[in-house]
Amino acid sequence: MTPKxxxxxxxxxxxxxxxxxxxxxxxxxxxxxxxxxxxQKIFYIHVPAAFLAFLGFxxxxxxxxxxLYKRDLKWDAAAFCSAEIGVIFCTxxxxxxxxxxxxxxxxxxxxxxxxxxxxxLWFIYVAYLMLRGVVSEHQRAxxxxxxxxxxxxxxxxxxxAIRLWRSIHPVLITSRGxxxxxxxxxxxxxxxxxxxxxxxxxxxxRIKLEKMRTDTEMVSALFEDKIHxxxx
Amino acid sequence: xxxxxxxxxxxxxxxxxxxxxxxxxxIPGILWVAFIFSGLLGLSRSFGVExxxxxxxxxxxxxxxxxxxxxxxxxxxxIFTVIMEIFTLLVFTILYNQNFLPFLLPLxxxxxxxxxxxxxxxxxxxxxxxxxxxxxxxxxILVFPISVPVIIAAVKATGLILDGTSIQTVFSxxxxxxxxxxxxxxxxxxxxxxxxxx
Numbered sequence: 045m046t047p048k049x050x051x052x053x054x055x056x057x058x059x060x061x062x063x064x065x066x067x068x069x070x071x072x073x074x075x076x077x078x079x080x081x082x083x084q085k086i087f088y089i090h091v092p093a094a095f096l097a098f099l100g101f102x103x104x105x106x107x108x109x110x111x112l113y114k115r116d117l118k119w120d121a122a123a124f125c126s127a128e129i130g131v132i133f134c135t136x137x138x139x140x141x142x143x144x145x146x147x148x149x150x151x152x153x154x155x156x157x158x159x160x161x162x163x164x165l166w167f168i169y170v171a172y173l174m175l176r177g178v179v180s181e182h183q184r185a186x187x188x189x190x191x192x193x194x195x196x197x198x199x200x201x202x203x204x205a206i207r208l209w210r211s212i213h214p215v216l217i218t219s220r221g222x223x224x225x226x227x228x229x230x231x232x233x234x235x236x237x238x239x240x241x242x243x244x245x246x247x248x249x250r251i252k253l254e255k256m257r258t259d260t261e262m263v264s265a266l267f268e269d270k271i272h273x274x275x276x
Numbered sequence: 277x278x279x280x281x282x283x284x285x286x287x288x289x290x291x292x293x294x295x296x297x298x299x300x301x302x303i304p305g306i307l308w309v310a311f312i313f314s315g316l317l318g319l320s321r322s323f324g325v326e327x328x329x330x331x332x333x334x335x336x337x338x339x340x341x342x343x344x345x346x347x348x349x350x351x352x353x354x355i356f357t358v359i360m361e362i363f364t365l366l367v368f369t370i371l372y373n374q375n376f377l378p379f380l381l382p383l384x385x386x387x388x389x390x391x392x393x394x395x396x397x398x399x400x401x402x403x404x405x406x407x408x409x410x411x412x413x414x415x416x417i418l419v420f421p422i423s424v425p426v427i428i429a430a431v432k433a434t435g436l437i438l439d440g441t442s443i444q445t446v447f448s449x450x451x452x453x454x455x456x457x458x459x460x461x462x463x464x465x466x467x468x469x470x471x472x473x474x
Contacts, residue, residue, distance in 0.1 A: 190400070194422060201459065
């Protein structure tokens with residue numbers, strides 16, 4: 045067993061334990077909220093997932109810039125994997141949000157700036173993943189890096205435009221008024237930690253997988269070349 | 277493009293029937309849907325024709341920078357889109373009996389800024405999507421999410437102008453349009469070279 049392997053295993057185990065602890069804290073430690081009731085517990089999943097979706101897209105943005113600057117394909121792989129995980133967390137946010145909103149706001153969806161921006165963000169990065177699927181191999185890294193940068197730069201402008209757009213009409217719900225008790229804060233901190241660990245755990249194994257995929261492709265290409273060479 | 281926008285206007289009049297005359301608020305929406313859907317048709321041709329005829333390598337061999345190719349393509353798209361929009365406004369005037377003449381100058385400015393932003397991102401993504409098999413589908417999937425601020429700002433500003441409000445209220449929307457155009461021109465300047473690499 046190499047030293048590298050010894051470090052690797054605990055990280056995933058820690059993530060697993062942290063997720064278990066987070067589940068315990070959410071359902072057993074944190075008190076039931078007075079007015080919202082049990083449905084408030086979705087908040088512990090929703091908020092960290094939202095944070096990690098943004099983090100994922102931010103990593104994509106930085107990795108895209110680094111790729112264009114350094115021309116190292118490992119940054120392209122990092123941007124891709126991070127966008128993929130970002131989309132997963134963004135989907136979780138968009139699913140848990142309406143589940144919470146229906147009993148509390150009495151609607152599944154409002155065109156609040158934060159909600160709308162998250163939805164647009166989801167569309168942008170799904171487009172990013174689709175673009176990677178259809179572009180030919182030698183252009184993929186460049187195109188997706190440019191799109192990764194454009195997509196992220198667009199986010200603040202979109203947010204600004206949507207905020208201005210909604211402020212014309214009266215907004216029914218302006219703030220969620222997060223004023224939570226200490227056990228709730230502890231739970232939130234723990235779920236944040238667990239989700240962050242999960243995020244990096246996923247990112248790490250996804251990048252490893254991507255590297256294995258490109259390596260296999262390279263080997264099989266070499267192998268095919270060799271066969272081709274031998275038959276001729 | 278012109279024919280397509282004409283058709284969009286006709287479809288809208290069928291879809292809304294007589295309700296259209298009583299509800300002024302949806303006029304900017306109809307206009308911009310016609311502009312953007314028809315504009316997208318022109319965009320996909322911008323680089324699509326070059327790819328189909330195989331003239332893009334020739335263009336790249338010219339002693340001009342990718343940024344100049346971008347500007348030329350973008351201005352070309354802009355001119356054709358503006359022509360289509362003038363035509364659409366004329367048809368709209370006739371079909372829906374709406375007089376645009378009193379608002380011509382501010383409306384022209386908003387439409388120009390909105391179309392400029394749309395053409396900038398459209399040209400970048402047209403260059404990208406023209407290499408793919410699912411060209412038109414990919415172009416709309418790339419362009420629409422990014423053009424959300426342009427669409428919101430342009431539709432709102434158009435609505436405010438048609439309501440006859442003062443230029444001050446439109447100003448914040450114009451700021452967003454100008455900011456969008458600037459930011460994306462800069463991004464195109466920085467990144468277009470990477471897209472043109474073969």
